[in-house]
Amino acid sequence: MSTRPFRADIVGSFLRPAALKAARQSHADGRLDAAGLRAAEDAAIADLVTKQADAGLLPATDGEFRRSWWHFDFFDFLDGVEIVELDHGIQFRGVQTKPRGVEISGPIRFDPSHPFLAHYSALQKTIEGSTGAVPKFTIPAPTVLDFRLEPDHITAEDYDGRDAIVDDLVQAYRDALAA
Template structure:
């Protein structure tokens, strides 16, 4: 199965369960018993093995599994100028479990540094992917998540009067990041995003209002931020987004279909592709896909859950793809797991064998649904 341009018919969100070698090395590094160079060596070896497994599974892309990160988002933000990752008095509340109590704090002007560590991470994946003739994919958190999740009391600088005052610098930081990744050789970049899913949830919107966030017109605000970030990007750079309802140790946060945000998200952001969770009733129906403009943009249907090891019935997945095709052209659809397998280093509750069985199922189903996978 070949395709000229991502997202591919069989694709992945990006993160994978951390192997025991990486978990052990990160614990030893935190304890000070090995140095950063030794940790990096272990991570390098594990990522090479991961990319081999991705290729063996039949994927046309490779990620680093986010093996060098503790979090899907905080590690990137902590590398920005003017942002620190700090201990808080609370974590993020999921269904029945809470993350470790860490968050972000703005301490000065926000910008993207030329030596951000993710650029070195990208260089490693690019080199390893090139050796295997697959496309390197990099994942970073979306600026809309930063905009939505930043608490007003975590702005600890006179440089910004409030959350809104940060927006211009945040947009420029992301524009600079995209330019830097492109200059490093990245041609497939994904912005992971929980903010859109929160905006689909009445419960989460009520919590947001309690935090002092203006929720009227929030979808328009998010779309504007993304458009500003993506405006003028190179034509050969594919930028997608993954919309997540929460993914921590197989639990979740938000519920609600895409209807409240679909028109803005699909029609007014400028993304090349949208990885949308559709593995449970919490995501609602496929009707919001009617807002996908006719053309080259692709919705990657997250019909295979990453939250459990039970393998889905391929016939059911193929039937659901056909249902989605009633609202968006089949040629503008693709398939992936609903989320990564380890949005944080703790990982979801399934085994590595089960994880790869899921990926293999995605590839096999996609080969049947789209037997000629190339698209313009």
């Protein structure tokens, strides 16, 4: 493995393996408990970490295998942000996504019990026990929240419009990165 600066990098999101998709479906159907799903995620992530190392990548991610959505899962655990049903999805590569969006319902803050921190710790442990790569923490850019925010979905009295959320959103990201 090389040292920093990295010579190659990845976004961090990988296609879910068939076994993980099956485990997620079994969990959704009530045939697999949370511990069973976690074990399937752990196995898929360990395999992915090895594949990333075998490809010569110094950074390694968990493939976002514990997430349903690459962006909404992060936003959903920020205080003051709710994931809501919309009457429309977004067209992407000829397919319409599920009709989801964000709503600002209160002051935006980073919650120190955000599950992504546990996901990162689990990735660190997986890497320490195998490849020694550098764990990569993947989160959506703050601008993604703005992109997914419908004009009438700021219901918090704390903000009088889109521009008013910027300072709190920036601080929430600073807190996430420092956690």
